[in-house]
Amino acid sequence: MKQHIFYLFIAAIALSSCTKDKDAFCPPPGKQCGDSTLYASLLPADSCVVFPELYGPSYIYERIGLGYSLIGRSPGNPDEWFCTISRENVGNEGSEIWKIDTCSGRKEILIDSVRSQPKINKNGWLLFRLASDGLMYKLSSDGDSLKVVSDQIAHDLFDWCLDGEAFFYRARFKKVAYLVSIEGEVLDSFNLDCHAIAGRENRVALSLKSYAVTNTRIAILNLFNGSLTDVTDLADIGMGGPLSLIWESDESLIGLFAGRGFFRIHIPTGIVEPLKETCDNLIYFYPAIELTTPSWLIAGRHDLAYPEIGHVYFTTSMVMLNTQTGEEWKLDLDQ
Numbered sequence: 001m002k003q004h005i006f007y008l009f010i011a012a013i014a015l016s017s018c019t020k021d022k023d024a025f026c027p028p029p030g031k032q033c034g035d036s037t038l039y040a041s042l043l044p045a046d047s048c049v050v051f052p053e054l055y056g057p058s059y060i061y062e063r064i065g066l067g068y069s070l071i072g073r074s075p076g077n078p079d080e081w082f083c084t085i086s087r088e089n090v091g092n093e094g095s096e097i098w099k100i101d102t103c104s105g106r107k108e109i110l111i112d113s114v115r116s117q118p119k120i121n122k123n124g125w126l127l128f129r130l131a132s133d134g135l136m137y138k139l140s141s142d143g144d145s146l147k148v149v150s151d152q153i154a155h156d157l158f159d160w161c162l163d164g165e166a167f168f169y170r171a172r173f174k175k176v177a178y179l180v181s182i183e184g185e186v187l188d189s190f191n192l193d194c195h196a197i198a199g200r201e202n203r204v205a206l207s208l209k210s211y212a213v214t215n216t217r218i219a220i221l222n223l224f225n226g227s228l229t230d231v232t233d234l235a236d237i238g239m240g241g242p243l244s245l246i247w248e249s250d251e252s253l254i255g256l257f258a259g260r261g262f263f264r265i266h267i268p269t270g271i272v273e274p275l276k277e278t279c280d281n282l283i284y285f286y287p288a289i290e291l292t293t294p295s296w297l298i299a300g301r302h303d304l305a306y307p308e309i310g311h312v313y314f315t316t317s318m319v320m321l322n323t324q325t326g327e328e329w330k331l332d333l334d335q
Contacts, residue, residue: 026325033103040329048279059312069286069300070318072120079103094131100333110143116156117286121164129154149184161199168204198245205253207241215241232270246289256287297321
């Protein structure tokens with residue numbers, strides 16, 4: 001018993017130091033089952049490689065192996081993770097959603113033909129777009145209760161909000177966004193040409209068209225009163241619009257930018273600071289903040305090999321990045 005308490009004490013000290021000391025060693029949260037087998041490995045510091053510029057045709061990118069993308073951890077079981085897997089040569093048929101238990105080793109496919117990156121709420125409901133009809137669907141963490149929850153063909157732009165009881169999405173063929181209950185009832189609509197979308201309670205962070213460059217205006221929509229508050233215009237600091245936005249806290253957002261990486265956007269001041277850069281040989285995609293441990297950012301990662309006669313071969317993996325220390329860990333869920 002004393003030994004157990006000692007380990008909990010050490011874990012508490014480590015967790016505390018992770019948020020205060022950027023030089024601290026900070027592993028991801030461990031398993032709850034007592035199994036000491038690591039499911040994550042610390043990645044070394046990245047070395048950026050500059051690829052030659054091509055004049056005329058662009059590079060042909062070819063993935064080696066399966067494509068992985070991390071959705072997140074099950075709110076009801078911290079040892080259970082959800083991810084998507086893309087098979088070889090599937091064309092436009094989409095990806096599969098898998099549930100993987102790091103304690104038991106059990107792997108279960110929940111559904112296939114998913115065309116968007118799913119989002120999970122605190123109650124374990126998965127929200128995504130299907131390839132068959134382009135509509136939004138919800139699915140329980142057990143793989144049942146599949147239900148269509150949109151009446152418009154959706155864009156790959158959506159997120160949960162209002163404590164997971166509703167979601168916000170943009171229609172694909174018109175500049176209109178909808179607030180929809182978890183049961184599929186349209187609660188409100190907004191004439192917004194929005195792109196990156198991130199929901200948090202009654203607020204939705206958006207990237208919008210600005211006076212200078214498309215999608216560089218970052219603003220927050222209040223769902224209760226419909227007000228739109230500007231945070232910053234990224235064009236003013238020479239940046240383009242984000243590929244995606246996620247909430248890090250009530251006071252900050254993290255944006256992923258093509259060719260640049262992750263940047264933190266401070267909401268009260270509009271200040272933008274670099275968090276993690278990308279390179280010609282390293283690209284991130286589909287980021288999310290881990291629900292139970294918000295100092296951890298989860299994402300997909302492309303590692304690209306040096307070009308061979310116009311071809312770039314790459315592999316994908318699932319990673320966790322500590323936003324306080326900068327440490328990055330590779331998750332080996334599909335062993």
